[in-house]
Amino acid sequence: MQTRYRAGPPPLVVVPGMLCDRALWDDVAFPRGHDVHHVPLRRAEIGALAEDVLGTVRGPFVLVGLSLGAIVGFEVLRRAPERVAGLCVMATNAGAPRPEQYAAWRELDGLVAAGRFADVVERTLPGMFPDRTPTPRAARRYRAMAHAVGAGAARAQLAAQATRTDAMDVLRAARCPTAVLAGARDALCPPAFHRAIARAVPGARLTLLPDAGHLVPWQRPDAVSAALHDLVAAVGTAPSGADDSHLGTTTSTRRK
Template sequence: MPNEDMAGPLPLVVVPGMLCDASLWRDVGFPEGHDVHHVPLRRADIGALAEDVLATVLGPLVFVGLSLGAIVGFEVLRRAPQRVAGLCVMATNAGAPRPEQYAAWREMDELIAAGRFTDVVERTLPDMFPGRSPTPEVARRYRAMAHAVGATAARAQLAAQATRTDAADVLRTARCPTVVLAGARDTLCPPAFHRAIADSVPGALLTLLPDAGHLLPWQRPEAVTAALRELVTAAARTAPASAADATP
């Protein structure tokens, strides 16, 4: 249910990546005094997931998303730009799906349908970490999180991936404070993807994190923490004077 308290610090709405849940953010120090709302990825359509975000709180919000979660944020911005007081996206891609991605998602969906969800988790695991070589400890952590998400949600996430569209047009119209974080060693969403995003959003700040891969909240939580604190400060300066002003 939306938070009916229209006053006070801007709420943060946080969306994880595919096969991730709220535990992705457990090492991040979210700004004190701000309500933090975690939105799971359980629907098979990017638009429906964006509506989940918009229904979480009333009025303006600061959106934080990683990978598929960030892609949901692009759609939130498309549908309700007046609601987005601040935007933080990381480890993501604003482009439309490529043919090889559609094929990979179909293959993974078929594996899950055949009862081979564990194979999909193992297939995705290396791309989450710099050098594609996770330590045993972080590999166990990723497996535990992915299996907590489960096969049903994973299939919905794969279907949602296929409903993505190119977000370059909406990013060019964004006017909220925006932070883009990229892992220098992210093989799944390399730095070039993030430079394109930052170049599209007027005034966006791009931070490239050395020796980090895809799961930035695990690998560089202190950098994510610092970025969020700076973002909410900037967002508070530019948000509507009243939350009601930004409610559709």
Template sequence: MPGDGPASPPPLVVVPGMLCDAGLWSEVVFPEGHPVRHVELTKPDIGAMAEDLLSSVRGPFVAVGLSLGAIVAFEALRRAPERFRGLCVMSTNAGAPRPEQYAAWRAMDGLIADGRFADAVEQTLPGMFPTPRPPDASAERYRRMAYAVGPEAARAQLAAQATRHDAAGALRTARCPAVVLSGARDALCPPEFHRVIARAVPGAELREVPGAGHLLPWQSPAVVSSALRDLLARVRAAQPPAPSARPAPPAA
């Protein structure tokens, strides 16, 4: 497992959003020298997902999460703040679920239970892009990713959404460099959600991406790549130097 020694570059633990998989990050250039571990979201509880994140590597790490993946990172931060060396979250919400969200998740779960997974995916599609009618190629790419995730994992993710709670307290415990990315045209998680997160995390940097929607790693991969490079530079600067080796004792 990556992430053993204190002098080793911390691994990146990368967590996608709902109905997304590792393909979400295919155009992001991760900083060299840092192992990358992708975490799947298949458990019906945010706490269990957070434990999957924490058990994916040993020792300290940098968490990178989008949407539901960022919410999982918030819970992992609540459980083990001492293991975080950096935090990058985007397209997300740290607040507790609202009544209309519970209703929407129940309705979507009902569709999937009735064998209408494709209809459920179509309902989510408009919120993923800066415009309600994305280009056909972009929409088809999203459908393929959602279908690869599949109905079983989707129902688990919906159940997990309902176990969320307000993450403000956890965010205030962060003692690591952090960056918060927001698409200026994200209809699901608007910029104000991210301003709240950035205010809660001590020393967090907030970057708003003009013209972008919810799927930032697809819509603005260069911005995400640059933010990760800058974050890792801050992580390296904050890391205490490795202890110097003691000189050998003089020969007898």
């Protein structure tokens, strides 16, 4: 359902990654005074998911996405750049799928179709964490979230992954304040992917997190919270066109 946007602080539209839901953001302190809208990933095509995001609110908003959620965000930016007042992406890849990724997604989909969704959760679990070694508590937390997402949504997300395209041209044309966060120990989306994104977007700010893997909002909620507070402040002061005032790269060492 679309929510009418009123004058004032722009809402945040938050999109999780594959096998993730709004629980991904439970530890994040979103900026006060901004409505927060969570968009689930339940459709099998990136364009359809982007339309879900655009239909969540009216008017401009700050888009926050992790992994597949950020990829959906790139498509939103392609379709309606005037709607995106600010962009925060993390643990993601702006490139087109590689042949080995198509093969991996087909294999995972086959497992889900055969009733082996639990096996898919276990296969994906190590890559979510630094050095592929989650604590028992972190592993339990991921399993609970993935199973809450469920097999049907997982198949839709796998199909959607295969419809994504290279987004670097979109990023080079972006003119909104942008924050890019990368876990230095992310085995799925390493820092190089994020450096490319930050180089493409005029004025983007890249934050490297030495002790984080793929699930940045769980592993460094303090850094995500700080990035969002800085981003909405930049959105509030950004003039029309590109905003270069927040240009730079930081390495975050703060812990919650």
